[in-house]
Amino acid sequence: MSVASIQPTAPEPIIGTAGIPAINLDRVGKNFRLDARREVKAVSDVSMNVGKGAFVAILGPSGCGKSTILRMIASLDEPTKGTLSVLGTTPADCAANHRMGIAFQDHALLPWLTIFDNVALPYRLAHLKADPGRVAQLIDLVGLAGFEKARPKQLSGGMRQRAAIARALLLNPDVLLLDEPFGALDAVTRRQMNVELQRIWSEQRTTTLLVTHSVDEAVFLADRVIVMSGRPGHIIREVAIPFERPRHPDVMRTVEFHHLVNELTEALHPTEGTGAP
């Protein structure tokens, strides 16, 4: 399949932080109310930019507030403090204009729709005329050709996650949000999915924010890795990842890769010892 048929416009160059910020967080904080008297600080004073066409990963232990950041960007939670903009507007406006693609740890496919109809769902929600050719191409791109008429429960966990990724890419989103999309998969499938996501991403170059607790995943996929520490969640480290794209899986065997993984694991470690449940 040709790349041009999926993405008619030329891909944006990777410019990382140097570009126009597609996502901007300025001293964002989020508190959750437990009861009348107690509040828990999930995120505190987080400032960051994701440039147009960049792939940024947020890495952190469970409960460090990284998913909360993604949820605020996706308009699913409101920040308590600070300001947050997506494509120069509010997250809610960005969602209402159907410019986001999102995938969660839970595939969130609708059990009553076929794989084809699940992938095509964003057309319905955006009131756009469905392009069956594009749906078929995306299903092919994520390696699910032949399963168009299957229902989600007939597929394996990895295949459902592929369908969720295809759905997230359908409308050529300006911002792609991935919240631990492979977190529920076994290690082998997860690695395979990372390789495929990297391939797909290198073809599409959509601005992407990935939330993960896997160091390998973050280093292999992202241009920049932001390390967070927990309770309340804040940024402790940012590391640029220098590998060329498209990245071959062999990158994961290089000394440089291992060096980066070690460095990031080291940065995570103190947090894991005290903060993680």
Added chain:
Amino acid sequence: MNSGDGSMAKNLLTGAVGVILFLVLWQVIGAYRLAGMGWPTLTSVLDVLATPSRFGTFQRAVTATVRSVLLGYVAGFVMGFGFALLGHLWPRLKVGTDQTTAVIHAIPAIALAPLLIVFFGLAATPIAICALNVFFLVYNATSSGLLSVNNTHGDLFTAYGANRYDRFRWLELPAALPSIAAGLKLAVPAALIGTILGEWFGAPQGVGLLMVAAMQNFQIPMLWSAVLLSVAISLSMMALTSLIEHYVSHRFG
């Protein structure tokens, strides 16, 4: 597959053994008058049911009752479903619809019957009580079903910018279908109870009327025949709604 078929056959067998035991027990209790004059033998009841001269009576009664049950069932479904949608799509009305439904349900049908007779007449009262019973069950099944949406699905629709109508049409309604189908199955016995109760008050025709007439004339086998007929109506409707429920929960669950 084999073990599945095997366990199904085993279930059918166990069920058949249970039914046969029950029928034998019935016959024995009737034959030895163990439960007094009110318990006839199974064979005497079947005799009555198989009497050609009574076919016309039975047929008219069953037709009238089935008609009332179906009309009441459909009317109750439309009202319960519609009322639940109203409360769901306009959340301000929800408290009102919940309370109205609860109040209607709290009134015993037997107390409401004289009113219904005044309003609708003797012939339509079975339909009205049936509809009220079905209404309550369908209202509850629909309103709880519409709220049973999976959280991640809800988040997905928000992030993809779904409007209120699309969220209802593509998410909440399909997610509610298994609950609604379960409610429709539960509503079958309630519909039959309502209809027969309504017929007791003097409907011109129906199985309920047959029961009252047989009881007043102490035609015990006839009374039991009427009971068996109502059981047959109930079981066939249950079988149909079970099939629907099975399909819907498989497809939308």
